[in-house]
Amino acid sequence: MKKTFASLFASGTSPDRRNFLRSAGLGGLSLGLSLDGQHDREMEFITQKVSRDSKPSDLKITDMRVAILSGVPFSSPIIRIDTNQGLVGWGEVRDGASANYALMLKSRLLGKNPCNVEQIFKQIKQFGGHSRAAGGVCGVEMALWDLAGKAYNVPAYQLLGGKYRDYIRLYADTPESDTYEGFAENMKKRRDQGYTFLKMDFGIGMLADKPGMLVNANSWSVKRQWDDKEMGKLGNYANTKHPFTRIQVTKKGLDSLVEHVGRIREIVGYETPLSADHFGHFDVNTAIQIGKAMEPFRLAWLEDLVPWFYTDQWKQISDAIDTPTLTGEDIYLKEDFIKLIDAKAIDMIHPDLASSGGLLETKKIGDYAEEKGIPMAMHFAGSPICMMANIHCAAATENFVALEHHGVDVAGWEDIVTGMKPIVEKGFVRVPDKPGLGVELNEDVAKKFLKKGGTWFAPTDVWNTKDSADREWS
Structure with a gap:
């Protein structure tokens, strides 16, 4: 009745x-x-019409799609993870990496509760590798934190244990110029933008066409440090590890680098931290010579002088020079950071969250370094989606120093997302209090950056079926 x-x-x-x-x-x-x-x-x-953020325990992943953006400043595949409750999570594969690194994980995600971030990460991390090969795992992990934050109606940093700071300091690359006068104008622009931490590039590439500067360089494509399409007489310079080129810098070459950095230091002044990167492919001895030559200019750090995995060589360099050493943007997971830290091989760590393992793994890396007295700067060169993942991690990590911003001069960069305007204010980013990462993709603007010939979050059903056993033990 x-x-x-x-x-x-x-x-x-x-x-x-x-x-x-x-x-x-x-x-x-x-x-x-x-x-x-x-x-x-x-x-x-x-209560069916009562507004609620989610039923977290019932949340399930139903789909994952990608759209590849170009010129932000490089190529950046954006991940969209859909759920049975209408919540959408945004993530990003690292700049320059294939979207397939993420898509091949889709069959491992469907039907899972995205709020179980660490559990899912442990299941998929075997499919990541160093540098760009980590992009899929890390991009998915970002999107999971975005979903978990939205499900529980809290910002991602809160799920990582809370925040140490309300603002995140950025460091900006110094715009290049053919003249010092042009460089001075570019520096004025950076100051007017409010940046209080800068980075510059200098190295053997700028010496390659000048007589008497380098030894054994004529048969290498020294100016093509990143372009692996050109072969020289001795091999492919871009893909030859530093110790094996046998390129050396002469006294004349060192003096030229000293003059260059000295003039830049005069323009920047000594109140502003100035770090340096992109030196070229040479051995540990040359790295030490350059490091010693730079000591009068009190640079914030010298970055990636040799490949990150040469732990003993990094220790040689760090022990020999007074300028801080730094590496890590291509390291995947905490274990290889721990090796460098325990060996006292570097003075600072430099993870790229889109390669190091995502928000939680990068926080673990930072926490371990903090216990050993090592500061953490963060490398970043992507869209605002990935930046916000970095912002939450930086807020939650005590030993954080500064986050790179590689898209300062990309027109329309901030408009790629909604939910935060402006993103950058005088060289800092305010830590958002909105759920998840705190931003949503602005499709109207983001479509303007769509890679030529690319598709806009097209169906990815071909990736729905798992066709391999994943267990790593018997």
Whole structure:
């Protein structure tokens, strides 16, 4: 028999429930109470139009798609993870990496609860590798934190343990110029933009066309440090590890680098931290010579003088010079950072969150370094989606120093997302308090950056089926 409204209150219904039902609309009650005493179903029906962020325990991943943006400042595949409750999570594969690194993980994600971030990460991390090969795992991890934050209605940093700071300091690359006068103008521009931490590039590439500067350089394509398409007489310079080129810098070459950095230091002044990167491919001895030559200019750090995996060589360099040494933008997971830190091989670490393992793994890396007295700067060269992942991690990590911003001069960069305007204010980013990463993709603007010939979050059903056993043990 159908219960009446009066008989319900005459029964043992609790005061709290009575008060709730009394405040509810009678139209809903007349239907909800027809469920014949099934109180859970009644409450579900009555509250079906009540606004809620999510039912986190019931959240499931239903789809993953990608759209590849170009010129932000490089290529950046954006990940969209959909759920059964309408929540969408945004992530980003590292700049220059293939979207397939993420898509091949889709079959491992479907049907899973994205709020179980660490559990899913441990299941998929075997499919990541150093540098760009980590991009899929890290991009998915970003999107999972975005979803978890939205499900629980808290910012991502809160799920990482809370924040140490409200603002994140950025460091900006110094714009290049053919003349020192042009460089001075570019530096004025950076100051007007409010940046209080700068980075410059200098190295053997700028000496390659000048006589008497380098030894053994004529048969290498020294100016093509990143372009691996050109072969020289001795091999492919871009893909030859530093110790094996046998290129050396002469005294004349060192003097030229000293003059260059000295003039730049005069322009920048000594109040502003100035770091340096992109030196070229040479051995540990040359790295030490350059490091010693730079000591009068009190640079914030010398970055990636040799490949990160030469731990002993990094220790040689760090022990020999007074300028801080730094590496790490291509390291995947905490274990290889721990090797460098425990060996006292470097003075600072420099993870790229889109390669190092995502938000939680990067925080673990930073926390380990902090216990050993090592500061953490962060490398970044992507869209605002990835930047916001970095912002939350930096906020939650005590030993953070500064985050790179490689897209300062990309027109329309901040408009790629909504939810935060402006993103950068005088060289800092305010840590957002909105759920998840705190921003949403602005599709109208982002489509303007779509890679030529690319598709806009097209169906990816071909990646739905898992076709391999994943267990790493027997």
